[in-house]
Amino acid sequence: MNSDVKASLITHMIAGYPDFEKSLEVARGLIAGGAYALEIQIPFSDPNADGPLIENACRVALSRGFKVADTWRLLEVIRAESSIPIFLMSYASTAISCGLANFLRRAVEFATTGIIIPNLVPGADEGLFRTAAELGCPAVPVLVPWISDQRLDEILSMPIDWIYVALRSGITGAYTQIEAPQRSFLAKIRTRQRRPRIMAGFGIQKTAQVANLLEFVEAAVVGSAIVKTISGARHPGEAVRKLVGELQNIKLPKTPG
DSSP states (O other): OOOOGGGGEEEEEETTSSOHHHHHHHHHHHHHHTOSEEEEEOOOSOOTTSOHHHHHHHHHHHHTTOOHHHHHHHHHHHHHHOOOOEEEEOOHHHHHHTOHHHHHHHHHHTTOOEEEOTTOBTTBSTTHHHHHHHHTOOBOOEEOTTOOHHHHHHHHTSSOSEEEEESSSSOSSSOOOOOHHHHHHHHHHHTSSSOOEEEEESSOOSHHHHHHHTTTOSEEEEOHHHHHHHHTOSSHHHHHHHHHHHHTTOOOOOOOO
8 A cells, every 4th residue: 555645645725715816825835745636626605515614715715706717717827837636626516507518628628637526426416427537537436434335336336536435424624533434444445456546534634644544545635624724824825835744744845935
């Protein structure tokens, strides 16, 4: 199993939070801190899988006029500066209101690695998984540890590159203990001869959690801890750069100036 923490941290940020320019600073800080990938969430008015921190961040971004079109502007700037893998996260109504195929084509324009829409599940997905695979930007199904073996087999047989394991039920933000049931589920997936790569998240806030997870997954996803850091920072880009370094237990050089 890959034990290189630096290559295995996916950092979740809200596009347009706290505003467009500062969210661009955040992206740059996460990249400079050594994140393996960015998960960029399009702000939504009712993010029902997210906790109060991310819900508030979405509300702030929307109150400042952030639109879906601004997501593409953000991706354009990031792509001009970096080839870092990017996962684009949205809720179904946002993607569908844009026209799902058109939404996916725009994501492909910016070399998006994958699409995460947590409330579109395989088999009831408005054609998301088929269309995304055809366009070369595979969708990432979200799984939970209590999924049935039959359903797990169905999903793992799909043409997907990644799966996202939500380590507990409920909303994001609260601290998650990585305990026997979660470890057992992740280990079960890893025994499959052919399987997608695994990212796992929900409540990942500490270096020890990241290290623990990396016994079983290719990437740990950190989100609420990043949003919390941004909310109290005068210089959010530098603040998240330091956080990513701390989560990976890496000594980072000081930013010049």
